[in-house]
Amino acid sequence: xxxxxxxxxxxxxxxxxxxxxxxxxxxxxxxxxxxxxxxxxxxxxxxxxxxxxxxxxxxxxxxxxxxxxxxxxxxxxxxxxxxxxxxxxxxxxxxxxxxxxxxxxxxxxxxxxxxxxxxxxxxxxxxxxxxxxxxxxxxxxxxxxxxxxxxxxxxxxxxxxxxxxxxxxxxxxxxxxxxxxxxxxxxxxxxxxxxxxxxxxxxxxxxxxxxxxxxxxxxxxxxxxxxxxxxxxxxxxxxxxxxxxxxxxxxxxxxxxxxxxxxxxxxxxxxxxxxxxxxxxxxxxxxxxxxxx
Amino acid sequence: xxxxxxxxxxxxxxxxxxxxxxxxxxxxxxxxxxxxxxxxxxxxxxxxxxxxxxxxxxxxxxxxxxxxxxxxxxxxxxxxxxxxxxxxxxxxxxxxxxxxxxxxxxxxxxxxxxxxxxxxxxxxxxxxxxxxxxxxxxxxxxxxxxxxxxxxxxxxxxxxxxxxxxxxxxxxxxxxxxxxxxxxxxxxxxxxxxxxxxxxxxxxxxxxxxxxxxxxxxxxxxxxxxxxxxxxxxxxxxxxxxxxxxxxxxxxxxxxxxxxxx
Amino acid sequence: xxxxxxxxxxxxxxxxxxxxxxxxxxxxxxxxxxxxxxxxxxxxxxxxxxxxxxxxxxxxxxxxxxxxxxxxxxxxxxxxxxxxxxxxxxxxxxxxxxxxxxxxxxxxxxxxxxxxxxxxxxxxxxxxxxxxxxxxxxxxxxxxxxxxxxxxxxxxxxxxxxxxxxxxxxxxxxxxxxxxxxxxxxxxxxxxxxxxxxxxxxxxxxxxxxxxxxxxxxxxxxxxxxxxxxxxxxxxxxxxxxxxxxxxxxxxxxxxxxxxxxxxxxxxxxxxxxxxxxxxxxxxxxxxxxxxxxxxxx
Numbered sequence: 001x002x003x004x005x006x007x008x009x010x011x012x013x014x015x016x017x018x019x020x021x022x023x024x025x026x027x028x029x030x031x032x033x034x035x036x037x038x039x040x041x042x043x044x045x046x047x048x049x050x051x052x053x054x055x056x057x058x059x060x061x062x063x064x065x066x067x068x069x070x071x072x073x074x075x076x077x078x079x080x081x082x083x084x085x086x087x088x089x090x091x092x093x094x095x096x097x098x099x100x101x102x103x104x105x106x107x108x109x110x111x112x113x114x115x116x117x118x119x120x121x122x123x124x125x126x127x128x129x130x131x132x133x134x135x136x137x138x139x140x141x142x143x144x145x146x147x148x149x150x151x152x153x154x155x156x157x158x159x160x161x162x163x164x165x166x167x168x169x170x171x172x173x174x175x176x177x178x179x180x181x182x183x184x185x186x187x188x189x190x191x192x193x194x195x196x197x198x199x200x201x202x203x204x205x206x207x208x209x210x211x212x213x214x215x216x217x218x219x220x221x222x223x224x225x226x227x228x229x230x231x232x233x234x235x236x237x238x239x240x241x242x243x244x245x246x247x248x249x250x251x252x253x254x255x256x257x258x259x260x261x262x263x264x265x266x267x268x269x270x271x272x273x274x275x276x277x278x279x280x281x282x283x284x285x286x287x288x289x290x291x292x293x
Numbered sequence: 294x295x296x297x298x299x300x301x302x303x304x305x306x307x308x309x310x311x312x313x314x315x316x317x318x319x320x321x322x323x324x325x326x327x328x329x330x331x332x333x334x335x336x337x338x339x340x341x342x343x344x345x346x347x348x349x350x351x352x353x354x355x356x357x358x359x360x361x362x363x364x365x366x367x368x369x370x371x372x373x374x375x376x377x378x379x380x381x382x383x384x385x386x387x388x389x390x391x392x393x394x395x396x397x398x399x400x401x402x403x404x405x406x407x408x409x410x411x412x413x414x415x416x417x418x419x420x421x422x423x424x425x426x427x428x429x430x431x432x433x434x435x436x437x438x439x440x441x442x443x444x445x446x447x448x449x450x451x452x453x454x455x456x457x458x459x460x461x462x463x464x465x466x467x468x469x470x471x472x473x474x475x476x477x478x479x480x481x482x483x484x485x486x487x488x489x490x491x492x493x494x495x496x497x498x499x500x501x502x503x504x505x506x507x508x509x510x511x512x513x514x515x516x517x518x519x520x521x522x523x524x525x526x527x528x529x530x531x532x533x534x535x536x537x538x539x540x541x542x543x544x545x546x547x548x549x550x551x552x553x554x555x
Numbered sequence: 556x557x558x559x560x561x562x563x564x565x566x567x568x569x570x571x572x573x574x575x576x577x578x579x580x581x582x583x584x585x586x587x588x589x590x591x592x593x594x595x596x597x598x599x600x601x602x603x604x605x606x607x608x609x610x611x612x613x614x615x616x617x618x619x620x621x622x623x624x625x626x627x628x629x630x631x632x633x634x635x636x637x638x639x640x641x642x643x644x645x646x647x648x649x650x651x652x653x654x655x656x657x658x659x660x661x662x663x664x665x666x667x668x669x670x671x672x673x674x675x676x677x678x679x680x681x682x683x684x685x686x687x688x689x690x691x692x693x694x695x696x697x698x699x700x701x702x703x704x705x706x707x708x709x710x711x712x713x714x715x716x717x718x719x720x721x722x723x724x725x726x727x728x729x730x731x732x733x734x735x736x737x738x739x740x741x742x743x744x745x746x747x748x749x750x751x752x753x754x755x756x757x758x759x760x761x762x763x764x765x766x767x768x769x770x771x772x773x774x775x776x777x778x779x780x781x782x783x784x785x786x787x788x789x790x791x792x793x794x795x796x797x798x799x800x801x802x803x804x805x806x807x808x809x810x811x812x813x814x815x816x817x818x819x820x821x822x823x824x825x826x827x828x829x830x831x832x833x834x835x836x837x838x839x840x841x842x843x844x845x846x847x848x849x850x851x852x853x
Contacts (some may be wrong), residue, residue, distance in 0.1 A: 031659040031660070083841075084655055084656075084659075085595065085796065086792060086796075089596070090837070093826070094830060096827075097826050097827040100824055100825070134484075136414070137412050141408065145397075145400070145422070148398055150395055152390070152401075155387045155389060155390070156386075158369070159387070161349075162349065162369050162370070162398045163378070163401075163461060164370050165401055165402060166370045184309065204667060207667060219389075246668075247668060247671045248664070249667075250667055250668035251668070254668075257648065258643075259650075
């Protein structure tokens with residue numbers, strides 16, 4: 001029972017982190033290999049604050065998120081104007097740069113061996129509650145004009161600009177939101193696993209998160225949650241050796257892209273209407289069930 | 294504020310791509326509520342002019358004044374917000390979004406809430422969206438599209454897609470509407486419908502419209518003034534009657550060489 | 556440090572940098588070729604690099620082949636793997652005119668997949684190529700010339716020369732250049748685009764495999780060696796995405812900077828510094844040395 005709860009909490013926190021990728025790469029189409037790095041940043045800052053500076057846990061988490069978002073602002077502001085290819089490269093570089101900085105700052109953090117001895121302060125309630133709150137938040141964002149603009153920019157940025165959408169400003173906000181979500185998850189994660197290790201946050205992890213989103217369906221929040229939950233939990237339960245796990249992820253996403261690019265859930269969302277429990281309203285009103293309400 | 298009701302003033306607008314001159318010293322003064330046409334053989338630089346006016350391209354030189362305000366080299370979203378809307382030669386709809394959502398997107402920048410309020414599910418989001426839906430329906434009605442609201446824009450037949458794009462442009466409540474080959478790909482009956490629609494919109498909304506077209510019946514019937522472009526230069530301008538008789542224009546379409554006067 | 560000492564150290568770094576730059580240039584050019592034709596950044600090139608490196612190693616170790624056959628095997632295998640990758644990962648997206656992000660996802664996936672396959676087959680530890688060349692180094696004018704470095708440089712230059720010649724004078728080369736310019740028009744002119752794309756990947760893969768063998772031979776062989784493709788990408792960015800010669804120069808610049816950085820501050824923080832330099836460069840001159848800019852057509 002204990003083991004199941006551990007897996008569940010780990011899955012929940014990971015899913016929270018993946019929500020950042022959902023918003024950035026799924027909804028807005030910005031390919032970033034640095035989302036997991038934000039989780040790492042959140043972990044490190046929060047852990048450092050509590051263990052070395054005796055900062056109270058809630059404050060440490062808040063600090064982790066605020067600082068990560070600030071870092072995201074700097075990176076985003078300077079790099080979101082450039083081509084998508086460059087953005088991918090820069091986010092890759094960010095992850096590696098962060099890793100090298102963490103490795104080098106042995107004096108503070110324990111370096112490449114990681115940083116252990118973090119108290120376990122993340123309770124299952126905190127984890128599940130946070131995930132629920134984050135899902136609620138992302139769902140609200142998505143149903144609003146903000147979510148529509150993400151899709152507009154993803155589909156045709158030039159057309160979106162012409163109708164008055166400031167694509168750069170919007171992408172920056174999305175980037176900040178994603179960083180906030182992933183860094184928050186990172187803070188929770190550090191106080192759950194009780195250690196922080198630079199290798200957990202590299203570009204491969206970011207790529208795996210993207211795979212989870214596309215597996216479930218980049219247009220479906222439900223799908224993404226399903227994808228993240230299944231792909232994080234299953235290997236834990238089935239005890240796969242880690243190199244096979246990555247291989248299987250790769251094969252899965254290749255199958256999805258070749259045969260069902262919309263992902264498992266396509267655009268289907270879990271909602272009262274889609275379950276047949278409530279009537280759809282069409283016309284002046286906001287129809288549920290369709291992507292942007 | 295603009296003098297004498299001049300809505301758009303273009304001075305010396307030029308654009309080169311590598312070694313090719315796409316637009317060479319384009320000049321125009323367009324008053325309010327005028328229907329202007331731009332015609333010319335393929336590759337004459339007509340779409341480039343529209344791209345320059347809407348801020349999609351940066352000009353190499355020249356000035357664009359809209360309502361007296363210098364909008365040269367503003368970004369396209371700024372130009373859109375100032376009241377210039379456009380459609381595209383190859384329709385650029387958001388294919389995976391519903392028809393309604395396509396039109397609604399034009400209201401995004403004017404919404405009464407931002408990211409923070411959206412995140413927490415602020416009550417006002419619902420009513421704001423409600424208002425936006427009503428206004429979008431109004432525009433869809435104006436172009437004759439009251440059904441198909443929930444369908445993916447990309448799944449509609451070509452002619453209807455053009456109308457959705459038009460509704461989206463109108464939803465910007467522009468003072469100047471730029472139409473890039475709106476009749477392309479339409480059959481004769483649809484072209485007729487288009488002419489009537491543009492005429493109706495022009496009269497009802499008192500817009501200014503600049504229209505690029507190859508279908509001569511559209512241009513000759515609707516436009517009050519026509520610019521004829523070839524190789525980036527304006528080789529002639531005038532009323533439809535004048536243009537039809539202009540030997541220079543006729544030559545251009547038949548392929549004879551023309552030296553730009555610069 | 557005395558002036559003459561400093562000078563010789565500097566010269567040494569420059570020589571090392573140039574040799575490394577030659578290989579980075581190989582990676583970059585292979586990368587740039589696919590970019591030019593398909594207009595996206597092919598991260599899987601790293602997987603091809605790694606596979607070439609390991610297969611070359613096998614040829615050297617078990618088949619006991621000398622240098623040139625090993626290089627050729629690396630090239631051939633690289634080409635084949637690249638073609639396989641194109642078929643499995645990119646073809647269906649290209650056919651369906653999918654969005655850019657799908658290309659990114661599959662190319663990164665293939666990079667990971669190939670890397671993981673190498674880990675599974677060979678384990679995570681380092682390997683060393685058997686000695687392929689008897690003289691390891693010699694001194695000239697106070698500077699140490701490592702023979703392997705010189706080999707890297709010579710082979711790379713030879714590969715470039717051949718590629719440049721082929722692109723200019725062979726039918727296939729011209730077709731690839733046409734496709735780089737405008738894939739749709741090339742299709743409309745009756746050229747078999749599928750074949751051209753496959754050929755482009757094959758050539759790109761040959762370059763990748765070759766660079767893999769050279770890198771594996773000169774440094775060490777490890778499964779993550781494919782991640783050096785990032786150097787190629789950075790080189791292309793510095794040179795200007797879309798310019799093949801720019802990519803080569805960018806590679807040289809990158810290698811010299813990198814070697815100097817490591818000499819000055821050690822290998823630890825160099826990813827961070829390179830990241831900072833890259834961001835700064837992108838802010839100041841995103842079109843690269845060659846000044847390539849892309850204007851989307853409306």
